[in-house]
Amino acid sequence: MVIELVFNIILGAGLIFFMVESMGLPAGENPNDIFGASGFPEILSILALIVLIFITVTVVREKRKINIPMFNLRSADGRKLVINVLLLAGYVALLNVLGFCITTVLYLFSGAVAIGYRKWVTLTIFSIVTTAVLVVVFGSVFYVPLPRGVGMLRELSYMIY
Amino acid sequence: MDILFQSLAAFLQPLTLLLIVIGTLFGMVCGSLPGLSSSMAIILCLPFTYSMDPIAAIVLMVAVYVGGATGGSISAILLKTPGTPEAVATTFDGYPMAQNGLTGQALGLAVTASSFGTIFSAVIMLLAAPLLAVAALSFQSAEYFGLGLIGLCCITSIGSKNQLKAVFSVLVGLILSTIGLDSINGVERFAFGQPFLLNGINYISVMIGAFAVGEVYKNIEEYSHRDTSMRSSQKVSIKLMKFREMVKMWDTFIKGSLIGTVIGIIPAAGGSIASLIAYGEASGRHKEETPKFGEGNPRGIIAPEAANNAAVGGSMVPTMVLGIPGSPVAAVIMAAFMIIGLTPGPLLIRDQPLMLNAIFLGLIAAALLLFVGGRFVTSQFGHILKLPYPMLGTLVIVLGLVGAYSLKNSFYDVLIMFLFGFIGYLFDKFKYSSAALILGLILGDLIENSLRKQIIIGNGSAMGLVTRPIAFTIIIIAVVTLLWPSMKKIVSRRNR
Numbered sequence: 252m253v254i255e256l257v258f259n260i261i262l263g264a265g266l267i268f269f270m271v272e273s274m275g276l277p278a279g280e281n282p283n284d285i286f287g288a289s290g291f292p293e294i295l296s297i298l299a300l301i302v303l304i305f306i307t308v309t310v311v312r313e314k315r316k317i318n319i320p321m322f323n324l325r326s327a328d329g330r331k332l333v334i335n336v337l338l339l340a341g342y343v344a345l346l347n348v349l350g351f352c353i354t355t356v357l358y359l360f361s362g363a364v365a366i367g368y369r370k371w372v373t374l375t376i377f378s379i380v381t382t383a384v385l386v387v388v389f390g391s392v393f394y395v396p397l398p399r400g401v402g403m404l405r406e407l408s409y410m411i412y
Numbered sequence: 413m414d415i416l417f418q419s420l421a422a423f424l425q426p427l428t429l430l431l432i433v434i435g436t437l438f439g440m441v442c443g444s445l446p447g448l449s450s451s452m453a454i455i456l457c458l459p460f461t462y463s464m465d466p467i468a469a470i471v472l473m474v475a476v477y478v479g480g481a482t483g484g485s486i487s488a489i490l491l492k493t494p495g496t497p498e499a500v501a502t503t504f505d506g507y508p509m510a511q512n513g514l515t516g517q518a519l520g521l522a523v524t525a526s527s528f529g530t531i532f533s534a535v536i537m538l539l540a541a542p543l544l545a546v547a548a549l550s551f552q553s554a555e556y557f558g559l560g561l562i563g564l565c566c567i568t569s570i571g572s573k574n575q576l577k578a579v580f581s582v583l584v585g586l587i588l589s590t591i592g593l594d595s596i597n598g599v600e601r602f603a604f605g606q607p608f609l610l611n612g613i614n615y616i617s618v619m620i621g622a623f624a625v626g627e628v629y630k631n632i633e634e635y636s637h638r639d640t641s642m643r644s645s646q647k648v649s650i651k652l653m654k655f656r657e658m659v660k661m662w663d664t665f666i667k668g669s670l671i672g673t674v675i676g677i678i679p680a681a682g683g684s685i686a687s688l689i690a691y692g693e694a695s696g697r698h699k700e701e702t703p704k705f706g707e708g709n710p711r712g713i714i715a716p717e718a719a720n721n722a723a724v725g726g727s728m729v730p731t732m733v734l735g736i737p738g739s740p741v742a743a744v745i746m747a748a749f750m751i752i753g754l755t756p757g758p759l760l761i762r763d764q765p766l767m768l769n770a771i772f773l774g775l776i777a778a779a780l781l782l783f784v785g786g787r788f789v790t791s792q793f794g795h796i797l798k799l800p801y802p803m804l805g806t807l808v809i810v811l812g813l814v815g816a817y818s819l820k821n822s823f824y825d826v827l828i829m830f831l832f833g834f835i836g837y838l839f840d841k842f843k844y845s846s847a848a849l850i851l852g853l854i855l856g857d858l859i860e861n862s863l864r865k866q867i868i869i870g871n872g873s874a875m876g877l878v879t880r881p882i883a884f885t886i887i888i889i890a891v892v893t894l895l896w897p898s899m900k901k902i903v904s905r906r907n908r
Contacts, residue, residue, distance in 0.1 A: 258838060273590075276599055276601060279596065279597035279599065281596075283867065284596060284864055286864050288596070291860045292601065295586050299584060299587060302580045306576055319838075319841050328632075328636060335632055336629070339830065342813075358806065358809075358810065359803075359807070359810060362802070363805075363806050366801065366802035368803065381807060385811075388445070389448075389814055393442075393448060393452070395821070397817070
């Protein structure tokens with residue numbers, strides 16, 4: 252229950268922020284535009300806040316226990332999930348630095364290992380082949396400008412896609 | 413009749429037939445890959461059409477369009493990642509059905525409904541194109557507002573078991589849709605000086621995050637407790653519907669196709685809105701059926717798939733007859749017409765009657781080829797599904813990332829995907845509804861802008877919503893559909 256309450260408080264804070272921000276939006280020049288740019292977000296934030304209060308009251312009344320492994324680092328499942336989220340965060344962060352090819356091979360390999368896969372040779376082949384297929388399909392055939400990385404990696408990527 | 417035979421003769425050229433096969437397959441492959449839309453597939457085909465006979469060129473593009481509209485459902489059903497925006501609603505019941513071990517049936521329903529919807533809209537297009545195109549032009553802001561409200565009716569069925577949380581989720585989606593430049597007076601809303609937020613939040617990135625990444629997170633935590641032997645031995649193949657089964661659900665096929673055709677004809681509405689409205693209609697009408705909507709109801713696949721493919725034929729009507737594209741993809745096709753030297757509009761129908769018939773025949777042929785193309789693309793996707801989950805999960809995330817990135821070649825869309833992966837995961841844990849959030853995000857723009865425009869047109873009054881008969885009827889239908897479940901509960905309580 253506590254985690255859900257915290258979640259609802261964060262949502263509520265976000266909605267109040269939206270409401271306050273929308274109140275500060277400038278009015279339009281057209282007098283017939285009675286809602287203006289701020290009308291909809293204001294109304295929606297207030298409605299959402301009211302609904303959220305009802306939901307929170309129900310949460311307090313029901314006192315339901317919810318298991319969220321992501322927030323429970325003592326459990327193996329929780330650790331596995333958090334490691335994967337961190338790996339994904341690292342993948343996203345390094346994408347523009349190391350480029351698509353290197354980061355994707357690393358992520359596919361490390362992500363699967365973090366979930367629990369241990370057949371190293373199969374995994375290595377899978378990571379390299381999958382990245383190659385994705386680069387050919389998206390980068391070469393469909394001309395999607397996949398991230399290239401910086402410096403020398405960038406120059407090298409032009410030789411591939 | 414002579415013209416139809418002439419069209420048939422031009423259409424039955426070996427090269428044209430080959431192009432239809434290639435176009436349908438290519439469209440399906442592109443549609444099934446997140447990030448590659450039908451419009452992108454058609455743009456890629458465009459350079460090849462420059463030297464082609466006009467009929468062959470247009471038929472190729474129509475085939476790609478039909479294939480793309482269907483292909484999106486394959487990844488929506490198998491990976492919970494809609495390949496195209498039109499396949500969003502298919503995910504709601506397609507993925508749960510696949511999770512219940514009915515993958516083949518779910519794919520069969522999608523292909524059959526897509527094929528039916530395409531043929532339905534082609535026939536309507538041939539019979540009543542000029543009449544419908546003119547009628548569609550009478551749609552103004554008030555009617556668009558009504559359509560947006562009808563789209564929101566889905567919430568009663570796609571929402572989580574907790575309706576209050578579903579309402580909250582849709583409100584959050586509507587709020588998120590207000591981010592970016594206000595399209596009426598150009599005011600910057602909640603962009604905080606960040607240029608990437610000026611165009612708003614792309615719902616495809618949100619969808620990939622909340623659906624695909626969130627689902628992978630959920631599966632990772634369950635991985636060690638799961639029996640994976642069944643998954644790897646499963647063969648994924650389409651199980652087509654029997655005629656008897658189709659007859660049982662005839663109303664969903666017809667209504668989905670009709671909704672898709674009508675929405676497709678209305679300029680700028682498009683297949684994604686059509687599929688949501690068709691889903692909302694089917695789920696409202698058959699609410700009591702088991703399995704429930706959102707848990708793998710077959711009608712939850714038939715309605716949106718029939719609608720989004722019917723919207724293909726529908727969108728060609730204003731494109732051909734009035735020179736006004738009915739969808740972004742139709743706009744690309746219209747550009748292709750001009751490159752070939754044809755100007756879409758009333759004169760085209762008068763001077764080039766073969767063209768309308770060729771599009772009709774192209775739609776029919778592509779619709780029939782969907783069954784073959786569907787088998788091929790599905791079997792390729794089937795190999796992916798046989799991977800052990802650690803590989804499949806990471807692959808889904810990488811595909812999602814490429815899909816989000818290639819929308820606008822923007823890294824920010826990847827960040828949005830990452831953020832909504834968390835939100836989707838937490839929404840699932842706390843029984844909020846990611847589907848309702850996305851519904852709000854998709855329809856928010858349409859609802860807000862059409863209502864405000866109508867009020868501006870009415871000099872500050874919203875009476876136009878009541879005085880315009882079509883708009884009023886649509887709004888009444890929407891309100892009744894939204895309130896019907898609650899009204900029914902109250903009536904049954906009183907009767908008891």
